[in-house]
Amino acid sequence: MVTENDIVLVDAGNTSIKFVTLNNIDTELHSAYSATECFQTLKTFPYISCIYLSNVGDASIEQHFSEFCQQHAIQLKIIYTQKEQFSLVNAYSDVTKMGVDRWLAMLAAHKMTRKPFAVIDVGTAITCDFVKDGQHLGGWITPGFGIMKDALVKNTARVSANKDIPTRFEPGTSTEECVAMGCQAAVRGVYLSAVDYLSSNQAEFSIIIGGGGKNMLAFAQFDGSILVANLVVHGLARYARNDFPALVSE
Numbered sequence: 001m002v003t004e005n006d007i008v009l010v011d012a013g014n015t016s017i018k019f020v021t022l023n024n025i026d027t028e029l030h031s032a033y034s035a036t037e038c039f040q041t042l043k044t045f046p047y048i049s050c051i052y053l054s055n056v057g058d059a060s061i062e063q064h065f066s067e068f069c070q071q072h073a074i075q076l077k078i079i080y081t082q083k084e085q086f087s088l089v090n091a092y093s094d095v096t097k098m099g100v101d102r103w104l105a106m107l108a109a110h111k112m113t114r115k116p117f118a119v120i121d122v123g124t125a126i127t128c129d130f131v132k133d134g135q136h137l138g139g140w141i142t143p144g145f146g147i148m149k150d151a152l153v154k155n156t157a158r159v160s161a162n163k164d165i166p167t168r169f170e171p172g173t174s175t176e177e178c179v180a181m182g183c184q185a186a187v188r189g190v191y192l193s194a195v196d197y198l199s200s201n202q203a204e205f206s207i208i209i210g211g212g213g214k215n216m217l218a219f220a221q222f223d224g225s226i227l228v229a230n231l232v233v234h235g236l237a238r239y240a241r242n243d244f245p246a247l248v249s250e
């Protein structure tokens with residue numbers, strides 16, 4: 001019999017691989033910087049029957065997982081972006097081009113609200129996708145906080161940045177602070193633009209925010225937006241629960 005702790009959900013992003021067993025989906029995720037590092041941790045798990053993998057990084061990740069799963073007699077399900085699933089319809093005409101993390105974040109958010117919504121995933125890149133009545137309307141791809149700072153430093157002679165993640169939002173008084181605050185302003189701009197777009201078309205809507213950098217949008221909670229942990233992994237969980245309906249009713 002398959003149980004929730006035998007199922008592992010893996011979100012391979014551009015910077016790191018995040019993974020967790022289905023029963024621990026709302027706890028802090030494990031994180032690894034390579035497939036090899038991820039396998040070292042997976043080998044310490046008592047038993048794995050099935051791995052659900054989503055990957056927006058290098059295709060070699062899928063090859064590594066395929067070999068690992070073959071060696072350890074684990075079933076591997078690689079999830080790809082679809083045109084339609086769980087009553088959600090993708091707006092891309094070529095869905096193979098859409099990062100599966102966006103698709104999974106939409107599926108996770110779609111389960112959380114009936115209102116028209118924007119789902120914002122704050123990671124290496126920031127994505128924002130809009131959905132109304134189960135129809136994806138389209139979205140935005142924006143550089144993430146780190147990439148923005150790097151691009152500024154790379155393309156200027158006198159602008160420098162540090163690695164600090166800002167804990168305040170106000171005008172800066174040194175170059176490094178101005179860069180950190182300015183890039184934070186740009187991240188907040190994605191949220192504010194989503195509010196602007198949604199409110200011009202409908203009276204009621206939800207905004208759902210996830211990803212490792214979601215705390216940069218923590219202020220949005222006061223406007224009724226929902227900050228959720230592990231959006232992509234929650235999307236993967238929908239596929240797992242659909243395949244194994246006896247686990248938990250959906």
Ligand SMILES: Nc1ncnc2c1ncn2[C@@H]1O[C@H](COP(=O)(O)OP(=O)(O)OP(=O)(O)O)[C@@H](O)[C@H]1O
Pocket residue numbers: 012013014015016017122123124125144145146147165211212213214215216
């Ligand atoms: N405490 C924090 N506060 C704000 N931003 C953060 C924080 N920690 C990380 N970030 C930002 O979030 C991003 C990391 O996001 P995430 O953990 O979703 O994973 P990732 O592996 O980097 O991204 P992806 O899955 O897109 O590859 C980094 O680019 C960083 O700028």
Ligand SMILES: CC(C)(CO)[C@@H](O)C(=O)NCCC(=O)O
Pocket residue numbers: 013014056097098099100101102123125126127141
């Ligand atoms: C935009 C990212 C990098 C966000 O992780 C990912 O979803 C991706 O690689 N997307 C491919 C391009 C697209 O979604 O249209």
Ligand SMILES: [K+]
Pocket residue numbers: none
């Ligand atoms: K690219």
